[in-house]
Amino acid sequence: FPEETSLDTMLKTTKHPCYSECAHEYARMHIPVAPKCNISCNYCNRKYDCLNESRPGVTSEVLTPEGAYNKYLVVKEKLPNLKVIGVAGPGDALANFEETKKAIELIREDDPEMTICISTNGLMLPEYAEELIQLGVRHVTITINTINPKIGASIYKWVYYKGKVLVGEEGAKILLDNQLKGLSYLSSKGVLCKVNIVMIKGLNDEYIPEVVDKVKECGAFMTNIMPLIPAEGSEFEDMPLVSNKELDELRDRCSLDLKQMYHCKQCRADAIGQLSQDISIEFRDSISEDQE
Ligand code: CLF
Ligand code: SF4
Numbered sequence: 465f466p467e468e469t470s471l472d473t474m475l476k477t478t479k480h481p482c483y484s485e486c487a488h489e490y491a492r493m494h495i496p497v498a499p500k501c502n503i504s505c506n507y508c509n510r511k512y513d514c515l516n517e518s519r520p521g522v523t524s525e526v527l528t529p530e531g532a533y534n535k536y537l538v539v540k541e542k543l544p545n546l547k548v549i550g551v552a553g554p555g556d557a558l559a560n561f562e563e564t565k566k567a568i569e570l571i572r573e574d575d576p577e578m579t580i581c582i583s584t585n586g587l588m589l590p591e592y593a594e595e596l597i598q599l600g601v602r603h604v605t606i607t608i609n610t611i612n613p614k615i616g617a618s619i620y621k622w623v624y625y626k627g628k629v630l631v632g633e634e635g636a637k638i639l640l641d642n643q644l645k646g647l648s649y650l651s652s653k654g655v656l657c658k659v660n661i662v663m664i665k666g667l668n669d670e671y672i673p674e675v676v677d678k679v680k681e682c683g684a685f686m687t688n689i690m691p692l693i694p695a696e697g698s699e700f701e702d703m704p705l706v707s708n709k710e711l712d713e714l715r716d717r718c719s720l721d722l723k724q725m726y727h728c729k730q731c732r733a734d735a736i737g738q739l740s741q742d743i744s745i746e747f748r749d750s751i752s753e754d755q756e
Contacts, residue, residue: 466683468654473602476579477656479547480603481739483686485727488738492548492581493539495532495571496524496734497563501555503585503639504621506699507662507692513733514553516607516660517583520695524554524734525748529566536571538750539736548603550581553733558588561595568599579603583660587625587639589646597653604650605688606643607660610668611678613637618667621699644682651683658725659687663711665704676718688725689715 465474481487501508505515512520527535540546549571551557557564568580582596583605596604610616616636623635630638647657659679663669676687691706715724729739737743 466651466654468652469656470654473654473656480579483603483656483658488740489545490547491543491545491737492550493536493546493736494550494552494731494734495536495567496526496554497529497532497567498551498553498557498560499526499555500559502559502587502624506619506621507695509695509698512695514555515695516585517552518732519693519730522732524732526554529563529570532567533570535747535750539747548579548581550583552583556585557582558584558592561592565599572600586643586646587623590642593646593649597655602655604655605658605660606647608643608675608679609662610671611640611675612671613640615668615671616640647679647684648682656685657683659684661687661689662692663689663706663714664692665706672714673718676721680722684722686723686725687718688728689718690728690730
């Protein structure tokens, strides 16, 4: 753990099923309050959830903060092992900051002990990192696929930042700078940052060890190298698949430098339950429409 991490955060981490493999008996609930996104990844198909966390092929419902809170009350009642509430899309948690913030406030008011986790592409982290800390967030996932703007220009079609659409290396550079800035800041304040890296064969795969080195230097707690799942209708639809063997070999190599995640399930933005068994379907329509 980084020096600045509090004892309370360390204890919570031992019950966070993504951060600690042995915490598999605990449940997490994603609240889908963040539909918009502020960048365009070439592997994304907007019909699906944010592919920085999820697999394609499924689309989540979107809830208002109040709707998400009401659903949380229902889920909490049924799942005594619920330990983590995460905002993981279906777009970007920070591109919908007001909604994300409101939902977190409501849940923390009900249960100040609940672990709150968010996942983001990192573009808006310099803006919101401090506020996230004030909100009690101590677990943040940032997707950092490259540290090289040239490669970034092939992964990101555009970046929408402070009222401007930026393309090519210019857009990628702002995104990558903000990701690392946000990561360094959060880590220096004791927040446990997990970095997701989408492994894209022939594009960033060879350079992933460099990314791991760099994010380690910036204070990352662990990395989660995930295979690209080419989403139908996305720019990367025809990209080659990564085999489990290739994926695990890369993870093993990087594990010499930094803790690696091997058990990611590439969950949907409204996943509920233990990582091994998403039971979100049981809670679909668990709140009446006027509460959404
Ligand atoms: Fe959700 Fe992500 Fe928090 Fe976990 S998921 S926001 S860190 S509570 Fe976990 Fe799912 Fe993999 Fe994400 S298994 S996709 S790593
Ligand atoms: Fe899609 Fe997520 Fe990338 Fe946004 S950050 S474009 S939602 S994959």
